Amino acid sequence: MFYQHKWSKTQMATQLSSLKITNVVRQMTTNTNEFRKNKLLKKLDEQISLATAQKNGELFTVKRLKNVKDGNGNSTQIEVQKRVSPWFWSDNNKTYVQIRYGTRVLELQKGKSTIECAGPDDLLKTLGIVKTAVASGELDSMIDAASVKVRERFGR
Numbered sequence: 001m002f003y004q005h006k007w008s009k010t011q012m013a014t015q016l017s018s019l020k021i022t023n024v025v026r027q028m029t030t031n032t033n034e035f036r037k038n039k040l041l042k043k044l045d046e047q048i049s050l051a052t053a054q055k056n057g058e059l060f061t062v063k064r065l066k067n068v069k070d071g072n073g074n075s076t077q078i079e080v081q082k083r084v085s086p087w088f089w090s091d092n093n094k095t096y097v098q099i100r101y102g103t104r105v106l107e108l109q110k111g112k113s114t115i116e117c118a119g120p121d122d123l124l125k126t127l128g129i130v131k132t133a134v135a136s137g138e139l140d141s142m143i144d145a146a147s148v149k150v151r152e153r154f155g156r
Contacts, residue, residue, distance in 0.1 A: 033140055033143075033144070036101070036143050036144070036147055037134055037135070037137070037140070037143065039101075040099075040101055040134050040139075040143060041131060041134055041135060043100070044099075044127060044130060044131045044134065045131070046062060046084050047084075047086070047087050047088070047097075047127055048124060048127045048128070048131070050084055050086055051086075051088065051120065051123050051124055051127060052124060054086075054120070055120040055121075055124070060084065061081045061082075061084075062081070062082045062084050063079050063080065063081055063082065064079070064080060064082045065077045065078070065079060065080075066078055066079075066080045087099065087100055088117075088123055093119075094116055094117065094118065094119075095116075095117040095118070095119055095120065095122065095123045096114050096115065096116055096117070097114070097115045097117060097123060097126060097127065098113055098114050098115070099113075099115075099130055099139075101142075101143055101146035101147065101150065102146065102147075102150040103150065104146040104149050104150055106139065106142045106143070106146055107142060107145075108139075108142065115130075
């Protein structure tokens, strides 16, 4: 049951006058650079969790919600496992990692996009360093370049 107040206009004016009323409009969109940075940071967290799980011999899964329609056309949400592809691999007792934005590999230096690590422990340390670099804005120009390439794909 909805409760209604029976205030007079003077009581309501007194109530409103006790509040600080301003003319501020809520910003609905975030800065595109911050959005891209947060997207990459989330993916780096997944890679760190995946590397930690593989190091400990555990299985790592990420779950997401998916909308499914039944035979009657009613939509329900179910939880499904999302595939997480590793950005790292091992070859000749060394571990290599490439930082990705979408499907694009970020070019970290001119013509170079792969980081060499000594092993699984060094991989976790390296991913942590990259995460710090992304958060501080060191990779912003690389993320912007990769996002342009990703957007070009959708223009076809």
